[in-house]
């Protein structure tokens with residue numbers, strides 16, 4: 001395989017990874033919304049934690065991959081901030097997980113409620129940003145912005 005083919009193969013997979021990010025975050029939100037179901041609900045929380053770490057890795061991988069392309073810098077900036085948000089999301093997630101294992105009360109419980117709100121807001125921000133990068137990158141790669 002020549003160098004040109006190699007670069008093409010890498011860039012071909014980027015749009016897939018970007019769309020994968022959107023749908024994994026979608027699944028991530030759906031999974032946790034079902035976690036109150038009796039008996040297997042708690043397993044969904046563990047699934048959510050695992051998927052959260054996969055999403056974190058993918059967000060940073062996408063950021064690193066898109067950086068290597070000639071894509072518009074606006075897309076690179078959004079991919080970078082999405083990776084940063086994914087890292088922050090893990091911190092909020094760990095606090096929520098600790099609260100499930102050792103439930104808090106009083107003022108600490110209010111702090112955890114605030115963290116939950118931040119976790120939800122960050123989830124929505126991640127899926128919004130990931131969707132915009134995926135579509136815009138795909139269109140850029142397919143040269144759909146160029147009028148013929």
Ligand code: HEM
Pocket residue numbers: 025028029032033045048049051052053055056086089090092093094096097100116119120122123124126
């Ligand atoms: C991009 C990744 C993630 C997204 C999009 C996401 C999204 C969400 C959403 C929407 C909720 C529902 C909050 C509620 O209604 O109470 C939630 C809850 C939760 N998340 Fe995440 N999350 C992510 C990563 C993580 C990670 C990495 C962890 C753990 C390290 C984690 C731990 C939790 C826990 C424990 C809850 C349940 C809180 C509870 O029911 O008390 N999340 N997450």
